[in-house]
Amino acid sequence: MHDPALLRKDLAFVVARLASRGFAFDTDHFNSLESRRKSVQTETENLQAQRNSLAKQIGSLKAKGEDASAVMAESQAIPVRLKALEAELSAIQSQLAEMLMAIPNLPHESVPPGQDEQGNVEVSRWVPHSDPQTGNPQGLGFDPLDHVAIGERIGLDFETAAKLSGARFAFLKGPIAKLHRALAQFMLDLQTTEHGYTECYTPYIVNASTLMGTGQLPKFKNDMFWVTRGGDDGVDANGNPVVQEEQYLISTSEITLTNFVRDTIVPATDLPIRLTAHTPCFRSEAGSGGRDTRGLIRQHQFDKVEMVQIVAPDTSYQALEEMAGHAGKVLQLLGLPYRVMLLCTGDMGFGSAKTYDFEVWLPAQNTWREISSVSNCEAFQSRRLQARIRTESGKTEYLHTLNGSGLAVGRALVAVLENYQNADGSVRVPDVLQSYMGGVKVLGAV
Missing domain, CATH: 1.10.287.40 (Serine-tRNA synthetase, tRNA binding domain)
Incomplete structure (x- = not known):
């Protein structure tokens, strides 16, 4: 949410910055x-x-x-x-x-102009063994299988999931379920032991006010799953009036972690606040159409390890670079090639002032696919949350909030299956995950 004083003081500036991201004020x-x-x-x-x-x-x-x-x-x-x-x-x-x-955040001055993903700018890539002509990872030496074909050999089951819930759900059992869990545990351990985040367990169902605070409501209601609490006739079993209330399944734990500072004034000495959580995420994928209908890339339910930082305004862009490093470290330790894209004005999320997307290499698709976004929202969320910092001089001002995936567990699973596959369809377990897998080094070996 924007400061009304800014619009009154310099409306032309606000209108121009919003126009750069395709929003007509x-x-x-x-x-x-x-x-x-x-x-x-x-x-x-x-x-x-x-x-x-x-x-x-x-x-x-x-x-x-x-x-x-x-x-x-x-x-x-x-x-x-x-x-x-x-x-x-x-x-x-x-x-x-x-x-x-209903107005999106203003892009930071360092964000490149552009209408869509074509305007995004690659800022770096990490490829241990690259093709000298393309800069992409070298081939595997055989025709790679996609993650669905590989996964079905070690417990990936879409048929059972469809019977239980419908399309865009997955049922994991046996080795693949354990690998999925190992990835989440590894990510949490890395963020808490090396990067200074505090692990949290949060609700998966929240009220509308919580979603207003982080910007999912009112604009993105159709992207959510929700239920209405209260009897049909508006009374409980004793005949007392019951106020019906909509409650929502979280689409990311950014929602609950950022709301940790809602309606609070945080002493400057308590900053930065670094929080992380492993949660399921629920998204209706209302605007996805027929995209990625095969496999685990775009699901109604998926897991993610989220990173949130709550910082003083003058340190938020330093924190953004730091968080980008935290996301990249996960991929590097997993040995997964990736590139970092600076999103242009027309491709950023609603609440972001600046975003880096991390894209991991998928051999079967011969392309890069998003696995993490790291964003600085500046004071956009904190103004909605009424979350402030009390400076050493006693003044109060709005905090800056940042969030990022560290990482999307399902997409990391896809990347591991495809990048660590062998010609016989078996999958090598990355070194950093073997201790979480009980020492197992290969899955699905013939």
């Missing part, structure tokens, strides 16, 4: 609301001044023993009008807040 509507707000506030201030003046006149007339009834009658009409103005101002401010809630 409705200046006419904003100016109309602002004009009404100013008019109401001016009239309110004038009436308050008039009320004070009349009160003095009444006191003076009474002190002189003169008739004050006419002035009193005029004064008594003012509270009625002030109450009406208060209601009108509240309605205007609600409309302004609703408008601001």
Whole structure:
């Protein structure tokens, strides 16, 4: 959410930055609301001044023993009008807040302009054994199988998942389930023991206010799964009224981890706050159409190890680079080739001011696929959350929030299966995961 003062001070700047990411700001509507707000506030201030003046006149007339009834009658009409103005101002401010809630964050000045993913810029890549002509990883020396064909040999079961839940779900059993768990445990251990994050266990179901705070609502409701609590008739078993409430399955633990500082003022000495959690994530994939219908790339339910940092405003871009390093370290220790893309203005997420995407190499697709996004949201979320820092001088200002995947577990599983496959269809277990797998070095060996 944006600071209304910024829009009032430099509307042209805001409109231009939003246009760079393909968002058309409705200046006419904003100016109309602002004009009404100013008019109401001016009239309110004038009436308050008039009320004070009349009160003095009444006191003076009474002190002189003169008739004050006419002035009193005029004064008594003012509270009625002030109450009406208060209601009108509240309605205007609600409309302004609703408008601001739907506006994406402003891109940082270092973000390249662009309309879509074609405008993204590669900033680095990590490829231990690259093809000198393309810079991509060298081939495996045989025609690679995709992760579905490999996974089905070690317990990947889409048929059972479809019977249980429908399309875009997976059932893992045996070796592949253990490898999935090993990946999550390895990621959590790395983030907590080497990168200074505190492990958290959070709710998987949250209320609407929580999602408002991190920006999933109101804009992205159709991307969520939700249920409504409360009886159909609005009463409980004893006949007492029950207020129905929508509750939502989290699409990422960024939601719960960032809301940790909601409605709080954090002392500067407590920063930075680094939190991580391994949770399932639930997404309706409402806008995905027919993309990635085969396999584990785009699921309604998947696991992720999330990283969140909550920092002082003057350190957030340093923290962004640090978090990017934390995501990259996971991939390097797993031995998975990846590249880092700086997203352009038109391809960033709603709440982000600057985002790095990490793309891992998938041999069967002969391409790079996203496995992590690391973003600085600056004060966009904290203003919605009313999360502030108290500086050493005693002043308060909004915190900066950052989030990133460290990593998406299912996509990491896909990358391991494809990059560590052998010609016979078996899969080597990466060195860093072998201790989590009970010393097993190869899965599905013939």
